[in-house]
Amino acid sequence: MITTTLADTKQTTWAEVFSTTQGAIFQSDEDRCWYVNFAGKLAKFDYRCLLKLKKAVYNVNIEEKLLSSAKDPDLEIIFICACDHTYILSILQIIALKEILEGTFVMLQLNSIIHDKLYRAAF
Amino acid sequence: MKDLMRVRSLISNEVEALLNQQVKKEALSSSIYLAMASWCNRNGFDYSSEYFFKQAEEERHHQLKFYKYILDMGGNAISPEVTGIKQEYNSFREVFEDALDQEISVTQSIKKIYALCLQEQDYVTNEFLNWFLKEQREEEYKARRALELFEVIGEEGTGQWEIDKHVGKIKYDSEA
Numbered sequence: 660m661i662t663t664t665l666a667d668t669k670q671t672t673w674a675e676v677f678s679t680t681q682g683a684i685f686q687s688d689e690d691r692c693w694y695v696n697f698a699g700k701l702a703k704f705d706y707r708c709l710l711k712l713k714k715a716v717y718n719v720n721i722e723e724k725l726l727s728s729a730k731d732p733d734l735e736i737i738f739i740c741a742c743d744h745t746y747i748l749s750i751l752q753i754i755a756l757k758e759i760l761e762g763t764f765v766m767l768q769l770n771s772i773i774h775d776k777l778y779r780a781a782f
Numbered sequence: 783m784k785d786l787m788r789v790r791s792l793i794s795n796e797v798e799a800l801l802n803q804q805v806k807k808e809a810l811s812s813s814i815y816l817a818m819a820s821w822c823n824r825n826g827f828d829y830s831s832e833y834f835f836k837q838a839e840e841e842r843h844h845q846l847k848f849y850k851y852i853l854d855m856g857g858n859a860i861s862p863e864v865t866g867i868k869q870e871y872n873s874f875r876e877v878f879e880d881a882l883d884q885e886i887s888v889t890q891s892i893k894k895i896y897a898l899c900l901q902e903q904d905y906v907t908n909e910f911l912n913w914f915l916k917e918q919r920e921e922e923y924k925a926r927r928a929l930e931l932f933e934v935i936g937e938e939g940t941g942q943w944e945i946d947k948h949v950g951k952i953k954y955d956s957e958a
Contacts, residue, residue, distance in 0.1 A: 674783040688784040706790045710858075767787050774785040 677762035681755035684763045693763075697756055698746060708742040713760050715739055716753065724750050791856035797904055798857040800895045801848055806862035807891055808845035811884055812838045813867045818877050820869070827874060827942070829950035833928075837881075844914070851910055874942055875932050882925035889918040920954040927952050 673685035673694060682697035692705045695712070704712060715737050724733055735753055737746040748756065793801070819834035852859040871877045892914050899907045931945045 676783075686783055686786065688786075691784075691786055693786075706786065707858075710795075770783055771785050771788045774788065 677759060677766045679755065679759055679762070681752075682759050684759060695759075697759065698748060698752060700744075702744040704742070704744075708739055708744075711739045711742060712737070713764065716757050716760055719753050719757075721750065721754060721757070724753075793852070793855045793857055793904065793907060794902055797895070797898060797902065797907055798852060800891075800898060801852050801857070801907075802860045802862075804891060804895060805845055805848045805852070805859065806864070807888060808841050808848060809862045809864050810867075811888060812841035812845060813864050814880070814884055815841060817867050817869050818871075818881065821871050821877060822874075822946075825874070827946040827949075829946045829948075830874075830877070833949050833952070834877075834881075844917070847913075851907075855906075874945070875929075875937070878925065878928045878932070882922070882929055885918065885921045885925045889922060892918060919956070923954045923956075924952050927954075 672689070673687050676684045676686050676693065678684070682695070685694045685696070686692075687694065690703075692703055693709050695702045695704055695709075719735055719737075724735075727733075733750045735748050735750070737748060737753075737756075739745070746752075746756070791798070815834045815838035819831045819838060822828070822831035822834060849859045868880070871880070892911060896908060896911050896915070899905070899911070928949050931948050935941050935944045935948070937945070
C-alpha cells in the first residue's frame with residue numbers, strides 16, 4: 660500500500676496491484692479506477708479502458724514481430740477507443756507491459772477470491 | 783483493496799468471451815437458415831421454405847437473448863460479423879443434413895459454456911443456459927425428424943413433394 664499526493668492536494672490512497680522493474684499498476688478505491696505507471700507516464704484507466712488496454716496489448720502478435728525481418732521500426736501503437744491515452748511502444752516494451760497486465764489481472768482475480776472468502780462467504 | 787472487477791460484472795471474462803462466441807454462432811445459424819429458406823423457395827419446396835424462415839427467426843431470437851444477458855450482467859456484447867454463408871445446395875436432402883449439423887454444433891457449444899460455468903461455479907449463467915439446453919432438445923428433434931422423413935417417405939415419384947408437405951407439420955411437444 661502506498662500513499663501518494665496528487666497535484667490538486669487531494670490525499671488519495673493507492674494500492675499497488677502488481678509491479679515489475681519496468682512499471683506498475685495501482686488501484687484507487689476512491690476513484691474506482693487504476694493508474695498505469697509505464698513508459699514514463701502515469702495514466703488513469705477506468706474499468707472499460709483497462710479491459711480495452713488488456714485486449715489491445717494481448718492482440719499484438721509478439722512472435723510474429725520478433726521473427727519479422729522487415730526494415731520498418733518495430734513500434735506498435737496502442738490506441739484505445741474512447742480513452743485519453745495512447746502508447747507508442749517498442750516490442751520490448753510491449754512484452755514488459757503484457758507482463759504487468761498479466762500479473763495485474765491475476766492479482767485482481769485473487770482479490771475477488773479473497774473478497775469471496777473473507778467478506779461474502781455464506782455460513 | 784476493493785473488488786472493483788466483480789462490482790462491474792457478474793460474469794468472468796472467459797464466460798463473456800464464450801457467450802459472445804455464442805452470439806455469433808446464433809447469428810450464423812439464423813443466416814444459414816435464411817439461405818436455406820431461399821434455396822427451398824427457389825426450388826419449389828414452399829413448406830420447407832416457410833419452416834426455415836421460422837427457424838431463422840428463432841435463431842435471431844436466441845442471439846438477442848444471449849446478447850441482452852451479456853449486457854445485463856455488465857459485460858460487453860459484441861455485434862457479430864457474419865460471412866461465408868453457403869447459398870447453394872446439391873439436393874433437397876443436403877439442406878436438412880446441414881440443418882441438423884448446425885443444430886448439433888450449437889448444442890455442443892452451449893455444453894462447452896455450461897462446463898466452463900460449472901468449473902467457475904457461475905450458477906447464474908448455468909441457470910440462464912438451462913432454457914437453451916431445453917430448446918436444443920426441440921431443435922435437434924425437429925432437424926432429425928425432418929431427415930427421418932427422407933427415409934420413411936423416400937424421394938422417388940412424388941416423395942419430395944410429400945416430404946415438403948410434412949416438414950411444415952413437424953412439432954415437438956414433449957412434456958418431459
